[in-house]
Amino acid sequence: MGKAVTHINFYTPWQQTRIARVVFALLLTSLIWSFFSGNLVHQLQQPVLKYPYVDLTYWVMHWFGIPEFITTHFWVACLFDLALFTFCILPLLYPGKRVFIWAFIILYFIYFITFNTFGAHHTNHKIGWLMIAVPFTAANYKTFNFLWRGLRYFLLFIWADAFLWKFFRFSWLHPDQALLILKKNAAALLYYEPNSWKAGLYQWALQHPGWINAAYLSGIVMEGLFLIGFFTYKYDRYLLLLSILLPVGFWLIADANFVELMVLNCTLVNFHKFFVRVQ
Amino acid sequence: MANLLGDEVTPFFVWGMYSEKEKPVQQYEILRTTINDSTVVNIYDHPNTDTRFYLSTPLAYYKRIKDNNNQDPTISFLQSKLQHRYAQIRFLERSLFNTGPQQAAFLNWYARYLQQVTGQPVRSLQIDVVKAHYTDKALVTDAVYPFEKWERP
Secondary structure: OOEEOOOEEOOOOOHHHHHHHHHHHHHHHHHHHHHHOOOOOOHHOOOOOOOOOOOHHHHHHHHHHHHHHHHHOOOHHHHHHHHHHHHHHHHHHHHHHHHHHHHHHHHHHHHHHHHHHHHHOOOOOHHHHHHHHHHHHHHHHHHHHHHHHHHHHHHHHHHHHHHHHHOOOOOOOOOOOHHHHHHHHHHHHHOOOOOOHHHHHHHHHOOOOOHHHHHHEEEEEEEHHHHHHHHHHHHHHHHHHHHHHHHHHHHHHHOOHHHHHHHHHHOOOOOHHHHOOOO | HHHHHHEOOOOOOOOOOOOOOEEEEEEEEEEEEOOOOOOOOHHHHHHHHOHHHHHHHHHHHHHHHHHHHOHHHHHHHHHHHHHHHHHHHHHHHHHHOHHHHHHHHHHHHHHHHHHHHHOOOOEEEEEEEEEEEEEOEEEEEEEEEEEEEOOOO
């Protein structure tokens, strides 16, 4: 079983190894999905429009010309993607070799910036995949546990921040806020696929705006509940459920994709239940 | 602190998640791409949202640049914020923003990317702007007008 330090039931090095394998298996799955969808760097077809916005991290990357160099040289892009896969597979096989994990994080960071900047929209898309690997760079299991818990706070912060912004911007009082979001985001889907089940849902929502606005308010309350997680671990199983419901809700109601954030939900899972070493 | 100010420096994002008050809109705009005068690109044919993202967002940003008199809206934004101090960062324009070369190359890239994701040789592109409004039941198209045309050189 885990070793108790203060009130935290620490994961042992053996459990850390297993969690690492789970995380890197998920990462590998996401990369394979990107490959088959044509969204790895060598498949982006040398994109041209960039959007570093006013984000200094992006500015530094573009100042050094890193995204441009990789995407405009096809063979460099191929080698980059090959390295990304290699350093995702190696930690699966050797979770204790921190150098592989560092290499993966550096490569994935470059992929993250490159993908988002040439997507021409300043977004946090793929940040979950980038951050989830960080705790495994720890030199010992105690540091790993602190970083893993830190990542749990990062997840809590994401949803709590979403609540606080909505609360203090008074968007919860704004008339038809949810309906207006739906109208903006669903226009393309309603135009291209008016007979799909999701278009049917949106057409129903247009006729019943009260339900969609109520769903938005429920979402705000759910986000606010993540504040509890800053004070206790007791309700993590319920927060885990909410952190699944919220991205699904965003996808369903606003056709918005926060699904990849769900990888951070691993920090709310009690792996002590799954990885028990038989003595 | 940056979060309170609404500033983002990766990985320190502002997680607003639709907290900004939405303004009522009379007409919505959809960009419609037709390949080889025959195939309308339906982004929802592609199950991966990353592919949809790359099919729609760069094109929408390209239109924003065109609507902004061929100037990258980020440059306009910074000019309005920094006023005369913008001159101090003007030297960054070529490496950070979309000036002439990127704009000129965009449709060539879009054709290449479309060719890859649709698996169909792309000889020409027609991009139209669809204007539409909502009734209390559905989306209704008001007008369609051409935005850009591209042919393989």
